[in-house]
Amino acid sequence: MTWSNQEWWPDLLRLDILDDNAAELNPYGEEFDYAEEFQKLDLDEVKADIEDVMTDSQEWWPADYGTYGPLFIRMAWHSAGTYRTLDGRAGAAGARQRLPPESSWPDNVNLDKARRVLQPVKLKYGRKLSWGDLIVLAGNVALESMGFETYGFGGGREDAYKSNEAVEWGPETEWETTDxxxxxxxxxxxxxxxxxxxxxxxxxxxxxxxxxxxxxxxxxxxxxxxxxxxxxxxxxxxxxxxxxxxxxxxxxxxxxxxxxxxxxxxxxxxxxxxxxxxxxxxxxxxxxxxxxxxxxxxxxxxxxxxxxxxxxxxxxxxxxxxxxxxxxxxxxxxxxxxxxxxxxxxxxxxxxxxxxxxxxxxxxxxxxxxxxxxxxPRKFQQAFARAWYKLIHRDMGPKQRLLGPEVPDEEFVWQDPIPDADYELVGADETAELEDAILDSDLSRTQRVKTAWASASTYRDSDKRGGANGARVRLAPQKNWEVNEPAKLADALDTYEDIQAEFNDSRDDDVRVSLADLIVLGGNVAVEQAAADAGHDVDVPFEPGRTDASAEQTDADSFEPLKPKADGFRNYLGEGDYNDLYDSLEERMVDKAELLNLSVTEMTALVGGLRALGATYGDTDRGVLTDDPGTLNNDFFVNLLDMDYEWEPLSEDEEVFEVRDRATGEQEWEATRFDLVFGSNSRLRAHADVYAADDGEEKLVEDFIAAWSAVMQADRFDLE
The missing domain is CATH 1.10.420.10 (Peroxidase, domain 2)
Incomplete structure (x- = not known):
């Protein structure tokens, strides 16, 4: 047997968890639209088929009491119940119960039999019905068949075809042990x-x-x-x-x-x-x-x-x-x-x-x-119905992502509701007017970039939470997070609110702008300026349509887990006592990139570009590695790879380093592990080589804008 690189070098930084974000793993191809296929289903017919197989006891695995209903409930529960708020990972979406390790967990013993019983239904409907939706729907059908009134069902769970290696399940090396x-x-x-x-x-x-x-x-x-x-x-x-x-x-x-x-x-x-x-x-x-x-x-x-x-x-x-x-x-x-x-x-x-x-x-x-x-007993019934609905839909994100005729009208606060726009969106002329207002304000280029990043980078593709839509960066708890530098954030938000009020109050038509859109637009304008100063004439795409959520639409407690303990994109080291299972700062950065649905290329471009823009926590020069901060250049990569410099840790924890001139011994900059990993890790260094080359700056600007735009629009489910 050939050992993998990870087996040869156990401490090697796991970058392969980002590869799925760059690869097309769905056997139906890139153009496949599961939502479109699901809408073709007759859900009543599907449910009837599920009930038929549920009450057809098989000799190879006989049903308890003549029905597989309780087994189907357990199957759905164990599929959805892996969800956790701390990173939004696991849950029913993806149907990863049919893939390792979940397929072979001791707690999932014999659920393989439940899926085999359901297999005729899956084969009948093919691409129109994912395993993720089928498993959850089977739980609902089972409950209803035994006299329970469920709260509803929403489809839309696309299947995964590969295990999610990014999920940290624990330190143990044996099943059913507790380290x-x-x-x-x-x-x-x-x-x-x-x-x-x-x-x-x-x-x-x-x-x-x-x-x-x-x-x-x-x-x-x-x-x-x-x-x-x-x-x-x-x-x-x-x-x-x-x-x-x-x-x-x-x-x-x-x-x-x-x-x-x-x-x-x-x-x-x-x-x-x-x-x-x-x-x-x-x-x-x-x-x-x-x-x-x-x-x-x-x-x-x-x-x-x-x-x-x-x-x-x-x-x-x-x-x-x-x-x-x-x-x-x-x-x-x-x-x-x-x-x-x-x-x-x-x-x-x-x-x-x-x-x-x-x-x-x-x-x-x-x-x-x-x-x-x-x-x-009626309260018991209602409490279970609502809790079960939450259990099986908690990882699906906003209500607008749910499909089918059984989606309830009610929108729950745990779905992070965002109001519909009851006004006309800004067009090209209005956008240009707002850009001028932003440029005329006292907001610095770096301040605009950091505010936009603070707003958008909360997004988690795992459970579709966070992001710029809703402008929750202005609400508790996000406005108080240390990583967002609350005092400076408050100043930026005050300025944006003034621009918003002046623009909206001056209109004699129905066109309005939300604070959420304005924050993103401000970041985009800053990136365009920074690129222009480096000699690159670019346009950063802007799609209006975000709206502003209220405090009543925000469950502050459930948003607290989205707070970064450390943030490699902003070079924020946190307080150092993380109380978690991640081993290094760079591992945390990769984990964050995976949640943002970024590839290795996108992560690399974003870190290098944000350093060039000076968008670091506390406006420090850590990792900036340029004498011209605020310009979207490739100096971060050029100087990181330049052998005229040497690096030395400032403390035993090796989190912060001096960057010194080899010839004179003078300190030029400071950098962190977040920075130096792009030179020390062979795969990241291969990417850094591309951007550090004499012709690499244009490529960096192009890749940075693409990755920046992807983060800014990651939660725009209304555009899908």
């Missing part, structure tokens, strides 16, 4: 960023309890930490757990049955199916825990909540050898309503609970929610 490094100060319930799951290979938390022990307090801490990182509050958390556990059962009929390897390690003759075992002999083996939660596992009701609150529960080892809970007394075990056996309806099973279930009852705040649901 203390996963937690800050090795404290349960205090995960390091950007993690959300508390155990490697599990969606959320260990159902047996922390470290596999029935610890109720620790389990509640982990639940709260995990669901908070999915942007779920206490009511939503309880609703999701209680609603999901209303259906189906868990499987752990035997602890001695030999189970085959996961799909990615299974032999070829298994054709992508994993966890092979003789279920006819031993019963199904999935979680290792055995039993249903209530006596009606295929019906929506409050049986789970009633059982959890009405009985005292004690831990014991079930038939699968795992910790689970049963009614504490023999009398209670005799009296609790039994469920039919999943395969033999003439037999019955006693309901059980997981440690994570009983933890809800023993946590004061969670229990209060449970008791409210018990007293008001």
């Amino acid at each position: 203390p490094e996963r937690f800050e100060d090795e404290e349960v319930g205090n995960l390091k960023d950007p993690l959300a799951n508390t155990v490697m290979g599990l969606i959320y938390v260990n159902p047996e309890g922390p470290y596999g022990e029935p610890d109720l307090e620790g389990s509640a801490k982990n639940i709260r930490e995990e669901f908070d990182r999915m942007a779920m509050d206490d009511e939503e958390t309880v609703a999701l757990i209680a609603g999901g556990h209303t259906f189906g059962k868990v499987h752990g009929a035997d602890d001695e049955t030999e189970v085959g390897p996961e799909p990615e390690a299974a032999p070829m003759d298994q054709q992508g199916l994993g966890w092979d075992h003789d279920f006819e002999k031993a019963g199904m083996i999935t979680s290792g825990i055995e039993g249903p939660w209530n006596d009606t596992p295929t019906m929506w009701d409050s049986g789970y909540v009633d059982n959890l609150l009405e009985y005292e529960w004690e831990p014991h080892k079930g038939p699968g050898g795992a910790w689970q809970w049963r009614p504490a007394s023999e009398e209670e075990r005799a009296n609790i309503e039994k469920a039919p056996d999943a395969q033999n309806f003439d037999e019955s099973e006693e309901p059980m609970m997981l440690t994570t279930d009983v933890a809800l009852k023993h946590d004061e705040d969670y229990r209060e929610v449970l008791e409210t649901f018990k007293e008001d």
